[in-house]
Amino acid sequence: MAKVLKKSFTVGLGVIFFLAFYPVRIAQHFYEKVFQGASKTSIGCVEVFAEAFYTVEEALKVILPEAQDIKEETKALSEEQKKSISSKAGVKFNPEFDNEYHIYIGQANGQATGYAFEDTVKGKWGPIHYMLAFDADGKIKDAIVLGLKERRGRPIKERKFLGQYIGKSISDPIKLNKDIKGIGGATISSRQMSSGIRKLVYVFNELYKK
């Protein structure tokens, strides 16, 4: 008899616990369903999106500040020139982006003050559109990113969100749906960018220094 009582007591306890906590799970489930859109954009699922930083005009003002006048040129390299640069610089030309180059030449008092190349390289998640400026001697002055595609990180496991925020401002309210503004610890693969710049240094010499 005592055994039966004990068993029913345990089962009853189980049922009570189930009823007490399961609705929370259901509510959570519905909450997630209803607010799916919100949480996905804010906690950031796998998403690639484009970001624009400068227009060409704005960028030119920044990288060719002393220019009174800007002349635009479009130039192309011959297959031979491309081959020789490929072997010298150890870079590959992209048939999609390397057919011709848009060059902006800054001028002041009739003299060229700087050259800005508009170029695109393939980044990790998509093309990186940038501008590289040379001074009149062919030294790199500046590199500026006009726009790129980026992917934000995947969501963090919920457990982490609930319990483990650290940082100095512990008094700050941390909300479950608060999005993550950035991810530290790695960068967009910058290798493509450095080889793009190396390529343009040779292209500049080929087009303007010979």
Add this chain to the structure above:
Amino acid sequence: MNYIKNKLSEEYSLKRMHYLMDTFLSIEVFYADEDKAKEAVEKAFREAVRIECVLTRFKDESEVCRINNYSFDKPQVIAKELANLISNCIEFSRKTSGAFDITVAPLIELWANAAKQNIVPSPNEISSLLQNTGYENIILDSESSTIAFAKSLLKIDFGAVGKGYSLDRMAKILKENKIEKARLDFGGHLYYMNSQEHEGEAVGIRNPLCPDEAIEAVTIKNQSIATSANYERNFNVLGRTYSHLINPCTGQPVETDILSVSVISDSGLVSDILSTAIFILGLKQGMELIEDMDNVEAVIITNNRGRPEIHSSRDRALHLPDSRQESAALRKGGGG
């Protein structure tokens, strides 16, 4: 849509990106006056360019290059700014028992060449370089701003601190230009500026075993977070994988079960230095170092039988029972 969202939160933002120090530097500012914001951002970029020109080892005209070429023969007078930076670095070399050292560059080059030629450097090569490196061989006179080297082969290199130092300087310039809120990202080293009214912001830390995923989140407010990790820049010699971080005390690449170290502090320079140093010191010594310091937190991720295990300096103080449970659960999971 975007406009309305911005309007509701009464914040307009402007984002710019340059390619600097072989990586991307992006600055996002929130502003009331667009023209002033643009001006402030460009000033901040100019500052980063200026710092690169001073600190780079690869341009003959840079100040660091001059120091490296001539300081053995006679003391060189250097700018106050650089003298302060070097003195800060030396102080941290002492605090970290030499795990952080701005004179380690020749050893890094030795290993980089070894990787290219696919040979392991001989113990003789390493020991002879070890005799010619070491921060204690820098003779710095802060008062008269002069520097001299006690060894002929000594070279200083700011590769490990350039980004952090630039972030501090840029944040200062943005503040001077009345920017209250900004997000700076210098190749994965973040600095978020917020005024008193703003809340801190959540940032993610990458899962070192799956770098597309965030594994942990932290809030930062007027703080920087720098991460040293093993997932991006390892190298191979004779089929063996080595870490890109070289221990300045032994001259060997670091062998550790640490996968990544993120350090949060109110200075980009300090975060940069400590994230490198802790990686080299290891979990136990690294945590002890952090606990001895004020206003610095660290998140260390180790490899626990193929799974990432998170150790955070804050957990130790606040969530000790939780972290114990978690590591017990991880152990159980790993064993099963």
